[in-house]
Amino acid sequence: DAMVIQNPRYQVTQFGKPVTLSCSQTLNHNVMYWYQQKSSQAPKLLFHYYDKDFNNEADTPDNFQSRRPNTSFCFLDIRSPGLGDAAMYLCATSSALWADYQPQHFGDGTRLSIL
Amino acid sequence: EDQVTQSPEALRLQEGESSSLNCSYTVSGLRGLFWYRQDPGKGPEFLFTLYSAGEEKEKERLKATLTKKESFLHITAPKPEDSATYLCAVRRDNNAGNMLTFGGGTRLMVKP
Numbered sequence: 639d640a641m642v643i644q645n646p647r648y649q650v651t652q653f654g655k656p657v658t659l660s661c662s663q664t665l666n667h668n669v670m671y672w673y674q675q676k677s678s679q680a681p682k683l684l685f686h687y688y689d690k691d692f693n694n695e696a697d698t699p700d701n702f703q704s705r706r707p708n709t710s711f712c713f714l715d716i717r718s719p720g721l722g723d724a725a726m727y728l729c730a731t732s733s734a735l736w737a738d739y740q741p742q743h744f745g746d747g748t749r750l751s752i753l
Numbered sequence: 754e755d756q757v758t759q760s761p762e763a764l765r766l767q768e769g770e771s772s773s774l775n776c777s778y779t780v781s782g783l784r785g786l787f788w789y790r791q792d793p794g795k796g797p798e799f800l801f802t803l804y805s806a807g808e809e810k811e812k813e814r815l816k817a818t819l820t821k822k823e824s825f826l827h828i829t830a831p832k833p834e835d836s837a838t839y840l841c842a843v844r845r846d847n848n849a850g851n852m853l854t855f856g857g858g859t860r861l862m863v864k865p
Binding site: 742 | 784795797798853855857858860
């Protein structure tokens with residue numbers, strides 16, 4: 639089945655140690671998104687890619703970066719994780735950026751813990 | 754500014770006890786309201802898209818309805834496997850493309 643796959647499902651890193659989370663998709667969608675979701679809160683959009691065009695949300699900290707080497711893969715890099723960055727990180731895709739009513743399809747997330 | 758408010762925050766039901774979840778939204782030009790189901794430790798699973806006031810969509814025990822100010826997710830004769838957090842989202846009213854504003858979710862617990 640076509641899907642959005644996130645690896646790893648659980649990631650533990652040390653305070654200040656860089657970490658990379660990965661997302662792949664077999665839907666061939668143009669748009670990929672990264673969200674941060676803390677416990678019992680709504681998903682918060684960090685940034686998105688439309689093809690290779692990167693778009694940062696205004697309030698996304700500089701500590702968070704992203705790479706999209708090809709249509710299928712997207713990475714989230716956290717350069718110096720702090721305790722406040724412990725969260726579930728969700729990757730999502732959609733088929734079009736400008737078409738109305740297109741749902742986003744989510745992966746199962748990576749739960750990041752900071753020691 | 755777009756706003757999405759879901760109520761109640763949590764809802765406990767007995768198996769078979771029907772109820773409704775509410776999603777109130779403020780957006781000047783709605784271009785899609787989306788319902789998602791999220792199980793603990795998993796990503797949101799897409800349920801429905803609603804396009805215009807008066808529209809209804811159904812899937813098994815779930816029915817989503819839409820008015821100009823709110824959407825309801827009706828759950829008929831729920832089962833324990835319907836326990837999850839239900840998220841509502843609207844497409845943002847700007848020219849940035851397919852960006853969503855999520856509500857805080859309703860955590861549904863169905864007891865046997």
